[in-house]
Amino acid sequence: MNKIFFFIATLLLCSACTSRPEGFVIRGSFPGLQDGMMVSLRSMEGGAILAMDTIQDGKFELHGVTASPQYCNLIISSNTSSSDMSKMVNIYMFLDNSELTVNAAHLDSLQFVHPLISETAIPKARVEGGPLQREFYEYRDTLTPLLLTASEVNNALAMLNMQNDQYTTEEYNNRFDELYPKKLTTEAAIDAAKMEFIRQHPQSPVSLFIAEGLLNTTFIRTAEEIKELTRIAEQIEDTVRRPRVLKMAEIAKTLYKGASYKDIELTDPTGKTVKLSQYILPDHYTLVDFWASWCGPCRWAIPDVKQIYKRYPQDRLSVISISFDQKKTDWETAMKEEAMPWTQLWTGNRDQVTAAQRAYNISGIPRLMLIAPDGKIVFSGNDANALRVAVEECLGK
Known part of the structure; x- marks a missing residue:
């Protein structure tokens, strides 16, 4: 009798296992869909096309497998041979291996929303199926x-930046000083909302996705927040994203808000190997500008750095420019053209470039930093005007 019971239980267990979806299925059937239209699903986290289908009988059905829940873009196109966005509509979704249904009032109610504004666009379609989609829309509804x-x-x-030639320097700075605190306030509200969502959904893959974005910033997260995000990430079941997020958290642990600067080896104009610490003077604030001759925004920021340099005495503020140029001749030519009267250093070899990038998690330039007399980094960003505000807060106007 026990053997028969065990056999039946085993069959039921195997049946339950085979009934679980091994991948995703996305179905859609709403007014306006016409036979022959193309439907494609593209990852927003790598660009790969995950599935495609042609609409038949006014409906579509996409099949595939995702190794990890990911942010995606579902595109419906009425013309397969054209890249004209007027012939496309799209729907942003958070994909997992579930059976999902796309609902919309009509195809004409949808539009093509560029990825750059996707987070602020009000969704005109809903993707339903499973708790992950509900969590994703809850997050969107909170953040939008x-x-x-x-x-x-x-x-x-x-x-304001586009029209800067219409203002005097004083007028421009005054207008910027009115807007910038509002920018910081809105960013803080967004940041707090993201952290609160993660705390309320400590098991959600959506939280892991949000944490990845939060940990990608430098000198903004507190050490306590990084520990909290690490602790939450460790318990979320995602074999693809979780290791990546935990690796980012390890890096972020040294780039937290209020962290001290890291010493790196560099090359001076004579070709001598030096250390950044040699130029960080006691009782001084130090402005560090990572740049390159080929970087337009870097060159545009130099006049603003010059204004800061001229404004404060050198016994209170030191300025250091560090070039990422590959060729020394390019660096030397740019130095002459820009006539920067402060310390000039260079990442003179691949090891120095890599060390500088890793030390400060530099993925783009310009990177402007302000180091306090105690060695702590009090500002890190790419906006010279935001840097000016930080310097004024530390050294006075």
Whole structure:
């Protein structure tokens, strides 16, 4: 009798296992879909096309497997031979291996939303199926109004920058000083909302996705926040994203808010190997500008750095420029052209480049930093005007 019971239980268990979806299925059938239209699913975290289908009988069905839940873009195109966005609509979703259904009032209610504004666009379609989709929309619904507010401020700052030739320096700085605190306030609200979502959903793959973005910033997270994000990430079941996030957390542990600068080897104009610490003077604030001759935004920031340099005495503020140029001649030519009257250093070989990039997690330039007399980094960013505000807060206007 026990053998029969065990045999039946085994069959039921195997049946349950085979009934579980091994991948994802995405179905859609709503007004406006026409036979022959193409539907494709593209990862927003790598660009790969994960599945494709042609609409038949007014519906589509996509099949595939994702190794890890990921942010995706579902595109419906009425013309396969054209890249004209007017002939496309898209829907952003968070994909996992579930049976999902796309619902919309009508195809005409949808539009093509560029990835750059996807976070602030109000979704006109909903993807349903499983708790992950509900969590994703909960996150979107919480963040969207905050992101819209931030977008308004960022747009105003962008417009100010485009029209800077219409202002005197004083007028421009005054207008920037009005907008920049609003930018910081909106960013802090977004940051707090993301952290709160993660705390409320400590097991969610969406939280792991958010944590990855938070940990990719430098000198913004507190050491306690990094520990908290690490602790939460460790318990989320995701064999692909979790190791990546934990590796980022290890790096972030040395790049937390209020961390001290890291010493690196560099090359001076005579070709001598030196250390950054040789130029960090006691009782001084130190402005460090990572740049390169070929980097347009880097060159545009130099006049602003010059204004800061001229404004404060050298016994209070030191300035150091560190070039990422590959060729020494390019660096030397740019130094002459820009006529920068402060310390010039260079990452003169591949080891120095790699060490500098790793020390400060530099993925783009310019990178502007302000180091306090105690060695702590009090500002890190790419905006010379934001740097100016930080310097004024530390040294006075």
